[in-house]
Amino acid sequence: MTSFSIANKSYNPPIFNNVSGPVLVTGAAGFIGFHAAKALLDLGFEVIGVDNMNPYYDVQIKNDRTKILEAYSGYTLYREDISHIDGMKAIFEKHPVTSIIHLAAQAGVRYSLTHPFSYLKSNIDGFLTLLECARHQKNFKHMVYASSSSVYGMNTRMPFTEEDPVELPMSLYAATKRANELMAQSYAHLYKIPLTGLRFFTVYGPWGRPDMAAFKFVKAIHEGTPIDVYNHGNMARDYTFVGDTVMGILGALNTPANPDAASSQKTSSQGKHPVFNLGNNRLETLSYFIEVLEKHMGKSAIKNMLPMQPGDVPQTAADITRAQKAFDYAPTTSINDGLRLFVEWYKDYYGVESPKRVYSL
Numbered sequence: 001m002t003s004f005s006i007a008n009k010s011y012n013p014p015i016f017n018n019v020s021g022p023v024l025v026t027g028a029a030g031f032i033g034f035h036a037a038k039a040l041l042d043l044g045f046e047v048i049g050v051d052n053m054n055p056y057y058d059v060q061i062k063n064d065r066t067k068i069l070e071a072y073s074g075y076t077l078y079r080e081d082i083s084h085i086d087g088m089k090a091i092f093e094k095h096p097v098t099s100i101i102h103l104a105a106q107a108g109v110r111y112s113l114t115h116p117f118s119y120l121k122s123n124i125d126g127f128l129t130l131l132e133c134a135r136h137q138k139n140f141k142h143m144v145y146a147s148s149s150s151v152y153g154m155n156t157r158m159p160f161t162e163e164d165p166v167e168l169p170m171s172l173y174a175a176t177k178r179a180n181e182l183m184a185q186s187y188a189h190l191y192k193i194p195l196t197g198l199r200f201f202t203v204y205g206p207w208g209r210p211d212m213a214a215f216k217f218v219k220a221i222h223e224g225t226p227i228d229v230y231n232h233g234n235m236a237r238d239y240t241f242v243g244d245t246v247m248g249i250l251g252a253l254n255t256p257a258n259p260d261a262a263s264s265q266k267t268s269s270q271g272k273h274p275v276f277n278l279g280n281n282r283l284e285t286l287s288y289f290i291e292v293l294e295k296h297m298g299k300s301a302i303k304n305m306l307p308m309q310p311g312d313v314p315q316t317a318a319d320i321t322r323a324q325k326a327f328d329y330a331p332t333t334s335i336n337d338g339l340r341l342f343v344e345w346y347k348d349y350y351g352v353e354s355p356k357r358v359y360s361l
């Protein structure tokens with residue numbers, strides 16, 4: 001197949017000149033990893049998934065995503081922790097993986113205030129394991145990995161561009177993502193391996209994370225419980241539909257950085273390995289986001305207006321010019337369409353208007 005679809009929305013990715021053999025996807029039972037793995041399987045690639053199925057949020061969703069992926073003959077999942085170097089080495093020895101999409105991480109800004117050590121283990125030790133495995137892998141081609149818009153931290157100049165200084169993280173989560181970029185830069189420099197950082201901006205869509213706003217709000221609207229609206233609804237985000245994010249991931253994977261050619265670039269974010277904003281280029285306020293969800297749920301939310309939370313940023317807006325130029329990244333999904341697809345999935349998966357059944361994309 002030359003296309004993949006997410007909730008009936010069809011995507012036509014580029015012709016893959018630079019991706020071959022099995023693709024390793026870490027965090028494959030996670031939200032974005034599941035969609036990336038499924039897209040690759042639909043496109044005919046063999047996919048090796050790695051995920052430790054940790055209980056940061058409802059493991060049932062991870063198991064249900066995995067059931068869908070395991071229906072493909074080309075899919076193998078290892079329930080492994082990426083910080084276990086021996087286990088990860090064994091996977092790389094067994095499979096001739098040359099392209100890697102590294103998404104496994106301890107996500108979440110607020111959780112990093114209460115569980116700081118999870119971030120060090122998964123996001124720092126785990127990231128180093130991937131770098132080590134990649135650099136020793138025969139015929140290694142390219143690793144793209146998840147960074148985050150949170151690296152822009154206290155920056156106030158909008159939209160965020162990749163040339164901006166990123167020295168002021170506002171949470172440990174953001175600090176680990178920025179550390180990943182610096183670790184990748186050092187490995188690209190030392191070992192001349194192609195590595196690319198992708199700064200995601202608030203990704204949402206079907207099979208989304210229960211700890212994120214879209215999920216929490218829809219659940220609360222359905223159950224008639226209050227929702228916490230931080231910064232009185234005046235926070236603004238560059239919400240990105242997961243299908244558009246997956247197109248960016250695949251486009252980037254197919255465009256390996258050249259560590260030698262890139263070495264003439266001077267800025268800290270570009271260095272010997274590139275980083276790209278994968279946002280949506282359209283800023284929406286939290287209030288509008290809730291209004292659209294209310295429309296699709298056919299029910300009003302009970303709003304608990306609150307001030308800003310420690311570690312949160314009031315606005316994230318992406319300049320996506322660099323990704324547009326490098327691999328034609330062009331997000332197409334409006335917030336109205338994307339949230340409609342999310343609400344349809346939620347209702348179907350949880351049997352909100354009909355008995356629960358297994359949801360398929």
Ligand SMILES: NC(=O)c1ccc[n+]([C@@H]2O[C@H](COP(=O)([O-])OP(=O)(O)OC[C@H]3O[C@@H](n4cnc5c(N)ncnc54)[C@H](O)[C@@H]3O)[C@@H](O)[C@H]2O)c1
Binds near residue numbers: 027031032033051081
């Ligand atoms: N969703 C977003 O809006 C967003 C925004 C910015 C960055 N990101 C980054 O994108 C990536 C994917 O995010 P997501 O939303 O799919 O999150 P997710 O939590 O749904 O997926 C991450 C997956 O990684 C797995 N994992 C965590 N630690 C692991 C470990 N030590 N070993 C093996 N597996 C492990 C988890 O079990 C989970 O299934 C993460 O790196 C996240 O930090 C996401």
